[in-house]
Amino acid sequence: MTEPATEPTSDSVTPLQRQLTGQLPPRPTPLDALRCGRRMFLRGDRVEMGPLAEEIGVNRATLYRWVGGREQFLTEVIWSLLSDTIDNERDTVDDCGGERVARILTTVVMHVRSNHGMQAFLDREGELAMRLLTMGPSFQPRLVRTIQELLQAEVSAGRLHVPVPLDELAFELVRLVESYVHRRFITGKDADAASAGRIFRMLLC
Numbered sequence: 001m002t003e004p005a006t007e008p009t010s011d012s013v014t015p016l017q018r019q020l021t022g023q024l025p026p027r028p029t030p031l032d033a034l035r036c037g038r039r040m041f042l043r044g045d046r047v048e049m050g051p052l053a054e055e056i057g058v059n060r061a062t063l064y065r066w067v068g069g070r071e072q073f074l075t076e077v078i079w080s081l082l083s084d085t086i087d088n089e090r091d092t093v094d095d096c097g098g099e100r101v102a103r104i105l106t107t108v109v110m111h112v113r114s115n116h117g118m119q120a121f122l123d124r125e126g127e128l129a130m131r132l133l134t135m136g137p138s139f140q141p142r143l144v145r146t147i148q149e150l151l152q153a154e155v156s157a158g159r160l161h162v163p164v165p166l167d168e169l170a171f172e173l174v175r176l177v178e179s180y181v182h183r184r185f186i187t188g189k190d191a192d193a194a195s196a197g198r199i200f201r202m203l204l205c
Helices: 015-020 030-043 049-056 060-067 070-092 097-114 116-135 139-156 166-181 183-187 193-204
Strands: none
Touching (some): 030 060, 030 070, 030 116, 049 060, 070 097, 097 116, 166 183
C-alpha cells in the first residue's frame, strides 16, 4: 500500500518551484549577455567585459567562454541591432523592386546615423568601429548576404532586373552604406541619409 501524496513543505520546495514562483532567479545565459550588451551599447556606454560580467552575475572567464573577446562580442551586439532594423523594414516597407531595397537601405543609414549608442561608439572608438564593421571577418559578410537576399527576392519575383551578379551589387551597396555611416570619422562631416537614398535609387531604380 503506497503512502498518500503530500504537499511539499517549505523545507522540501525544489529549486524548480522556487524559480517558478520567483524565489530563485534564473541562471544567466549567453543570451542574457547579449541583451545586457545591447542595453549598454544603446545607452552610449563603453561595452567592457568586466562590468558586463558583473551586471549579469557571472565571472569573466565564463563570459569570455560564452561570447569570445570584446571585439567579437561588440560585432555581435551591433549586428543584432542592425539585423533587427533590417527585419523590421523588411516587414513594413511595401514598395517593390529596386525602390523597396533602396528604401530599406536608406532607413538603415538613417537609423545608424541617429542611434545614440552607435554615434557614441563611432565618436569614442571610430577606428575600431571601422575595422570591425568593414574589415572584420563576420559583420560585413553577413550584411552583404542579407542585402543579396533582399535583391534576390525582388529578382525572383520579376520586379527587379540588374545587369551584374547580385553578390557584386550587394557588396557595392554595402560599401555605400559604410561610406555614409563612417563619413564623419573619415571627413569630419556628417552624412545625409537622403543623399544616400538618392544614390541607392540611382543604382536600383
